[in-house]
Amino acid sequence: MLPPIGTRPRSWRADRRFRETGRRPASAKGRGPQSRLDQWSEEQDVIVCGVCGAAITHRDxxxxxxxxxxxxxxxxxxxxxxxxxxxxxxxxxxxxxxxxxxxxxxxxxxxxxxxxxxxxxxxxxxxxxxxxxxxxxxxxxxxx
Structure with a gap:
């Protein structure tokens, strides 16, 4: 089930920072599939999960x-x-x-x-x- 329109997940600040800067906090870097997202260029748009805001892929x-x-x-x-x-x-x-x-x-x-x-x-x-x-x-x- 998706959250109502206009609501943000609890971690929206960290995810907003990731979308704006392309950088995860140091503690999140280098772990599993997420590290692949960290390696992509900052200029590219990150596509996130509509439920929790986690990075899923990039527009490229x-x-x-x-x-x-x-x-x-x-x-x-x-x-x-x-x-x-x-x-x-x-x-x-x-x-x-x-x-x-x-x-x-x-x-x-x-x-x-x-x-x-x-x-x-x-x-x-x-x-x-x-x-x-x-x-x-x-x-x-x-x-x-």
Missing amino acids: QAIQINHRHDHAFFNPAGIAFAIRCFRLAPGVAPQGEPSSEFTWFPAYQWQIVLCRTCRAHLGWLFTHTDGNPAFHGLIADRLA
């Missing part, structure tokens, strides 16, 4: 799949999702086994991805069955 990681960055799909339950495609998203972690059932991208299997910080469902990791590069489809309204 945006890619086009089937000639589009933004896609809209329905899942089997009829729920609509607007997703954006990214090459890397070190702020999420895949869950479960890859599945090819009801995939939105032919020849790709998907796995749910969760925010590494708050465990909110942020989208899917799509892995090509022929070994082509994987990509992340992140739910647009769950990112900030």
Whole structure:
């Protein structure tokens, strides 16, 4: 569940500083996937989790799949999702086994991805069955 519009997570000051400066506090540097975000240039825009404000990816990681960055799909339950495609998203972690059932991208299997910080469902990791590069489809309204 997303917080009401206009609210900020408890750690909004540190996350705002990160978005403004691109720098994490010294205690956060060099640990796991977050360190990859720390290595990216300060000038690039950080995309954060809409629930907790944790860094998820950068705008320079945006890619086009089937000639589009933004896609809209329905899942089997009829729920609509607007997703954006990214090459890397070190702020999420895949869950479960890859599945090819009801995939939105032919020849790709998907796995749910969760925010590494708050465990909110942020989208899917799509892995090509022929070994082509994987990509992340992140739910647009769950990112900030």
